[in-house]
Every structure is written in C-alpha cells, then in structure tokens.
Amino acid sequence: MLIAATLRGVEEPVNGPRPQAILLTFLGGYLLGRGEHVAMSSLIAVLAGAGVSEHATRSTVSRMARRGQLRRVRRGRQVYVGLTPTSRAILRDGDRRVWRTDVVNPRWDGTWTLLSFSLPESWQRQRNALRSRLLWAGFGPLQGGLWVTPAPVDVQEVCAGLEAAVHVRAFTARALEPTDVAEMVRDAWDLPALADRYRAFRARWTGERPVLPDPLAAQIVLQADWLDVIRRDPRLPAQHLPPDWPAVPAQRLFRELYAELDQGARRVARDVLDVIPDEEAAGGEVVRG
Known part of the structure; x- marks a missing residue:
C-alpha cells in the first residue's frame, strides 16, 4: 500500500492526473525492473507530451528525491534519475493494483476485515495519512473510527511507517443477523459516485479521445487516469x-487501449529516452537538494 503514502499529498485531479x-506512471512502465537511470531531459520531454510543464517536472522530481523516492546523479552536464527501494515498492504496488487486481471480486467467502482507531484531536495530519492508506487498501468508513473491507488485508503493511499505527486495532469477522449487508455497503461506500467515475473514464476514452502528441504520452495519461479512477474502489463482491456496474467494461476498455498503444509507445520511448545502466549511474556525482 506504499503508493498511497506517495499519493496522499496529491489532491483530486481537476483537469486530469497530477x-x-x-511521473509515477511513466517510471512504472519504463524504468521499473530495468536497472537504469533516465536523463532528466528525457523526463521533461516525455512529461511535456503528457501535459506537464518543465517546472512541474523538475519540482516533482526534487520533492520525491528529498523524500528518498528517487535518486539523482550527475554524469557530465546531464542529471539522471533512478529508482530507490522505496519507489520500487511503490511502483510494484501500483503494478499489482492496475494489472493483477480485478475491479470486481467474483469469489467472496463472506469474510470482512475490520479496522478501528481513535486518535487525539490534535493528530489531524496522522489521521489524514491513515485514511489515505485505508482508502487505497479498499476500506470504507462504516461508523466512527470503524472501517471495513471485504478483502483480506495485510494491516501491518497498510500502517507501516505511520505514527497512528499504535492506535489501530484490526479483526476479521462475518456479518450476523440482523445486519443488513447491502445497507452496510451503501453506508461505507458511495457507489453512485464510484460508478460515475467509471462511466466518465469510458466517456473520455471512447469516441473523441484526449488529444495527445504521441502513443507514449497517450499511454501514460491513460494509465494515470485509470489509476486515479480505481484508487478508491474497494473491489466489492x-x-x-448493482447489475449494471460499469467497472468491468471500463477495465476492459483500459486494457484494450493500453495494448493498442503499446507498440507505438515503446517505439517512441526507444527514440527519446536517454538511459544509462544503474551501476554506471552509481559512479556519478549524487545530486543533493
């Protein structure tokens, strides 16, 4: 659930992904698992195609480097950007969510994971951080400090590194009479709003799609948009x-479009990316600040 820690400071997109x-989408698709560093100039060029300004790219890379999520080294006049153990874990988590998790759980055994917490009033920041992790993990707020999800969850991983972790209590349980599970689901999750997000995604990517300069930019924006849609989806049984739940058609559309763009995107990446092996980057001058 580490990607939630990275995204918790990112507000809801207004005109597309932040x-x-x-940047995370690009790094996950074109740097994760390759043992390479990519030139800052390449990042600027690729993200510009996806609508991100040079200033925003530089400030985002600097902020993530200060957090230990990226590593920058200088080779001559060029700065190269590489992953760290933290960012690799973040990206692997995102990869699992995008590619190895279905948006609907067809084989649920009726078991719920329950998590409760009670934090001091002054712990607003810690409360927000915990809630962000819980939303990414598929939890919904049932009442008070009680959150639930129909999925098995590694609660220790969800709470790793959080000050609030010492105040968390977690259980597994099954609903008993007179609990109305359908009503509980409606209370914990805003299903109409979530359905609207899936319908909006399909509307954006069918017919007249977003105008982007090349397949790489289109693929990156597509996946970042999809990740924003699914990051609050609990993957309910x-x-x-509802019988007309729009998540599965939206997921099918995302995967079809991604595959359609993939060959062209990789061709553009080969043409524009300046990369060096990680072991060579390690011999460069580490960029501080």
Whole structure:
C-alpha cells in the first residue's frame, strides 16, 4: 500500500492526473525492473507530451528525491534519475493494483476485515495519512473510527511507517443477523459516485479521445487516469454491486487501449529516452537538494 503514502499529498485531479501521478506512471512502465537511470531531459520531454510543464517536472522530481523516492546523479552536464527501494515498492504496488487486481471480486467467502482507531484531536495530519492508506487498501468508513473491507488485508503493511499505527486495532469477522449487508455497503461506500467515475473514464476514452502528441504520452495519461479512477474502489463482491456496474467494461476498455498503444509507445520511448545502466549511474556525482 506504499503508493498511497506517495499519493496522499496529491489532491483530486481537476483537469486530469497530477504531475506526480504522471511521473509515477511513466517510471512504472519504463524504468521499473530495468536497472537504469533516465536523463532528466528525457523526463521533461516525455512529461511535456503528457501535459506537464518543465517546472512541474523538475519540482516533482526534487520533492520525491528529498523524500528518498528517487535518486539523482550527475554524469557530465546531464542529471539522471533512478529508482530507490522505496519507489520500487511503490511502483510494484501500483503494478499489482492496475494489472493483477480485478475491479470486481467474483469469489467472496463472506469474510470482512475490520479496522478501528481513535486518535487525539490534535493528530489531524496522522489521521489524514491513515485514511489515505485505508482508502487505497479498499476500506470504507462504516461508523466512527470503524472501517471495513471485504478483502483480506495485510494491516501491518497498510500502517507501516505511520505514527497512528499504535492506535489501530484490526479483526476479521462475518456479518450476523440482523445486519443488513447491502445497507452496510451503501453506508461505507458511495457507489453512485464510484460508478460515475467509471462511466466518465469510458466517456473520455471512447469516441473523441484526449488529444495527445504521441502513443507514449497517450499511454501514460491513460494509465494515470485509470489509476486515479480505481484508487478508491474497494473491489466489492459481485453480489453486493448493482447489475449494471460499469467497472468491468471500463477495465476492459483500459486494457484494450493500453495494448493498442503499446507498440507505438515503446517505439517512441526507444527514440527519446536517454538511459544509462544503474551501476554506471552509481559512479556519478549524487545530486543533493
């Protein structure tokens, strides 16, 4: 759930995904698992195609480097950007969510994960950080400090590094009479709003799609947009969703479009990316600040 820690400071997009989401999407698709550093000039060029200004790219990279999420080294006059153990974990988490998790749970055994917490009033920042992690992990607020999700969850991983972790209590349980599970689902999650997000995604990417300069930019914006849609989806059991639930068609559209763009995107990446092996980057001058 580490990606939630990275995204917790990112507000809801107004006109598309934020620069940090765009950057993470690119790094996950074209740097993760390759043992390479990419030139800052390449990042600026790629993100510009996705609508991110040079200033926003530089400030986002600097902020993530200060947090230990990126590593910058200088080779001559060029600065190269590489991943750290923290960013690799973030990107692997995002990869699992995008590619290895279905938006509907067809085989639910009726078990809920329950998590409760009570924090001092002065712990607003810690409360927001915990809630962000819980939303990414698929939890919904049921009442007071009680959150629930129908999925098995590694609560220790969700709470890793949070001050609030010492105040968390977690359980697994099954609903008993007279609990109305359908009503509980409606209370914990705003299903109409979530359905609207999936419908809006389909509307944006069918017919007249966003105008972008090349397949790489289109693929990056597509995936960043999809990640923004699914990051609050609890992946509820099929029996507790409306029959016309739009998530599955939206997921099918995302994967079809991604595959359609992939060959062209990789061709553009080969042409524009200036990369060096990680071991060579390690011999460069580390950029501080």
